[in-house]
Amino acid sequence: xxxxxxxxxxxxxxxxxxxxxxxxxxxxxxxxxxxxxxxxxxxxxxxxxxxxxxxxxxxxxxxxxxxxxxxxxxxxxxxxxxxxxxxxxxxxxxxxxxxxxxxxxxxxxxxxxxxxxxxxxxxxxxxxxxxxxxxxxxxxxxxxxxxxxxxxxxxxxxxxxxxxxxxxxxxxxxxxxxxxxxxxxxxxxxxxxxxxxxxxxxxxxxxxxxxxxxxxxxxxxxxxxxxxxxxxxxxxxxxxxxxxxxxxxxxxxxxxxxxxxxxxxxxxxxxxxxxxxxxxxxxxxxxxxxxxxxxxxxxxxxxxxxxxxxxxxxxxxxxxxxxxxxxxxxxxxxxxxxxxxxxxxxxxxxxxxxxxxxxxxxxxxxxxxxxxxxxxxxxxxxxxxxxxxxxxxxxxxxxxxxxxxxxxxxxxxxxxxxxxxxxxxxxxxxxxxxxxxxxxxxxxxxxxxxxxxxxxxxxxxxxxxxxxxxxxxxxxxxxxxxxxxxxxxxxxxxxxxxxxxxxxxxxxxxxxxxxxxxxxxxxxxxxxxxxxxxxxxxxxxxxxxxxxxxxxxxxxxxxxxxxxxxxxxxxxxxxxxxxxxxxxxxxxxxxxxxxxxxxxxxxxxxxxxxxxxxxxxxxxxxxxxxxxxxxxxxxxxxxxxxxxxxxxxxxxxxxxxxxxxxxxxxxxxxxxxxxxxxxxxxxxxxxxxxxxxxxxxxxxxxxxxxxxxxxxxxxxxxxxxxxxxxxxxxxx
Numbered sequence: 047x048x049x050x051x052x053x054x055x056x057x058x059x060x061x062x063x064x065x066x067x068x069x070x071x072x073x074x075x076x077x078x079x080x081x082x083x084x085x086x087x088x089x090x091x092x093x094x095x096x097x098x099x100x101x102x103x104x105x106x107x108x109x110x111x112x113x114x115x116x117x118x119x120x121x122x123x124x125x126x127x128x129x130x131x132x133x134x135x136x137x138x139x140x141x142x143x144x145x146x147x148x149x150x151x152x153x154x155x156x157x158x159x160x161x162x163x164x165x166x167x168x169x170x171x172x173x174x175x176x177x178x179x180x181x182x183x184x185x186x187x188x189x190x191x192x193x194x195x196x197x198x199x200x201x202x203x204x205x206x207x208x209x210x211x212x213x214x215x216x217x218x219x220x221x222x223x224x225x226x227x228x229x230x231x232x233x234x235x236x237x238x239x240x241x242x243x244x245x246x247x248x249x250x251x252x253x254x255x256x257x258x259x260x261x262x263x264x265x266x267x268x269x270x271x272x273x274x275x276x277x278x279x280x281x282x283x284x285x286x287x288x289x290x291x292x293x294x295x296x297x298x299x300x301x302x303x304x305x306x307x308x309x310x311x312x313x314x315x316x317x318x319x320x321x322x323x324x325x326x327x328x329x330x331x332x333x334x335x336x337x338x339x340x341x342x343x344x345x346x347x348x349x350x351x352x353x354x355x356x357x358x359x360x361x362x363x364x365x366x367x368x369x370x371x372x373x374x375x376x377x378x379x380x381x382x383x384x385x386x387x388x389x390x391x392x393x394x395x396x397x398x399x400x401x402x403x404x405x406x407x408x409x410x411x412x413x414x415x416x417x418x419x420x421x422x423x424x425x426x427x428x429x430x431x432x433x434x435x436x437x438x439x440x441x442x443x444x445x446x447x448x449x450x451x452x453x454x455x456x457x458x459x460x461x462x463x464x465x466x467x468x469x470x471x472x473x474x475x476x477x478x479x480x481x482x483x484x485x486x487x488x489x490x491x492x493x494x495x496x497x498x499x500x501x502x503x504x505x506x507x508x509x510x511x512x513x514x515x516x517x518x519x520x521x522x523x524x525x526x527x528x529x530x531x532x533x534x535x536x537x538x539x540x541x542x543x544x545x546x547x548x549x550x551x552x553x554x555x556x557x558x559x560x561x562x563x564x565x566x567x568x569x570x571x572x573x574x575x576x577x578x579x580x581x582x583x584x585x586x587x588x589x590x591x592x593x594x595x596x597x598x599x600x601x602x603x604x605x606x607x608x609x610x611x612x613x614x615x616x617x618x619x620x621x622x623x624x625x626x627x628x629x630x631x632x633x634x635x636x637x638x639x640x641x642x643x644x645x646x647x648x649x650x651x652x653x654x655x656x657x658x659x660x661x662x663x664x665x666x667x668x669x670x671x672x673x674x675x676x677x678x679x680x681x682x683x684x685x686x687x688x689x690x691x692x693x694x695x696x697x698x699x700x701x702x703x704x705x706x707x708x709x710x711x712x713x714x715x716x717x718x719x720x721x722x723x724x725x726x727x728x729x730x731x732x733x734x735x736x737x738x739x740x741x742x743x744x745x746x747x748x749x750x751x752x753x754x755x756x757x758x759x760x761x762x763x764x765x766x767x768x769x770x771x772x773x774x775x776x777x778x
Contacts (some may be wrong), residue, residue: 086130116194194221270358407634485522536564544624547566723753
């Protein structure tokens, strides 16, 4: 039996070797060119080999024979592919059916599974040969023959156990190693063929390349890794003027490259070698034997040996000296043209910008003049018209009071327009600065609420403050007048553009920012106007049919003030449903706060008589002197007047018992600020209240810095003047 086993193994081994020779000598050389018919023929041959294997089995135990058809069929699927293997499987399955016996179903299943696994492995692991091929073959061999073990289930029950026991040892010692060995042998055959083909291609390429180098009308030179010339063609010699013996085995760079460029060019040469990459766009100058310089465009090709290691560099070049001259000349001309075009483009751009600015300026000017004409003439019409009606002797007392109220309302309206124009002018000229003071935010909002409450209720609107700051955080450091002006403007607009509903405002803290907000149920703002409403002279409805007065400067001023404070302002709105305005400013906490006369809520007592007061009125305008005298005459009978700053200084020196000075800022000879400074040099106690028609943001701080005690702007507000006289005159 041992002889039978050994003989069977030797026969199967010989047949498998014949199978591998079929792959090496026939299939591998023409694999890419085999037709379907040829592949079918190969399949028939492989099937026939499988039949031979089944005819030369060996016996381990009586009644159980073995052969290596599973090894051959699985390796066939892996190396020959689907068509030959499927044909071979069909032939071997048919033959196994023909043989018959108890193991017929197991034998056919082994053929089917072995070939299928080989085919699937080839398709789903296409790069298995280039990875760890030994591991791949081992895993596939194990899989094939584990399934072979599973196929014993198809045997009759009486021989199932004995066959299973008998097959384990050959499977481990013969089938799996045979699969690995046969696959390894065929891999070597494949690699041997690929190497042989690569050598043939390389030799053919070198032969063709050499022919091209010698015959091409190109400057051709070969350099080794040190830069020595190992070959050059005749065209290179003709162009440079050298003979072959003069330059062969000489350093290329020392002969053909100027000394100033040798180091740079040699560095580039070594970089190409180190990077192992060809260059198609290397240009440089080379020196001919007669000293003339020519410009050459090179194509640099790295030449590698059979092991893939770079051993030399082939430089193929063409003389582009003339072309380079033309290019330089063209570049120079193009540069001049580009510069001219850039100039023309810049001029066109500037002209377009100037044109757009001129058109925009003209549009804004027209809109401004039309709006200002309307906004100024309308209140002036009320003032002059009802002033004329007041001259009628037939007026009743009630009619006179009504007319006076109309004149006062129209005057206030015109004053607001003038103030806005002055403020926007100072903003654009950069004359307004930020003057931080300690501010009680809650008190400021309460004042605005109390100020606008009567106006809102007269329109049937509800006005509320929704959010106050906590008591510990209500004091901040900021420019109070600017915050006051912005919030006043927003609340005023909310009431102005609302016919019903409510207006609410408040302030919340978000991290290091204070966010003020004003909400209304007014007419709303179209989406396309949400950004533009913050521009100068812009109104939501600028048409002549608009029912809303105003110069369109309020939001522009508000935006500028918020920006000065380091914040941002924006709006949300829905047409017909109302608007929300928000502005945020930095929150700098202040520990304490001084009361600010801007929002002083002290009630004046206009009935107080202080006949012992001595008051000096200083103003260069006669009408203003008369008005001021009339307004304060109820407080004192001792009133002095001066028409310039120097006269005021002299009167104070002559009358040290003067209690209060109402001092105009703009006067001839010595202005009010300078007069204040000089008076303070000899009188620290006298009360000086500045009065001015400038009414600019920042004027109050300027007067206080000069030494004034307080400030009132023209046109004079009777109630505020009464409050100031009462405050500073009490006890004197």
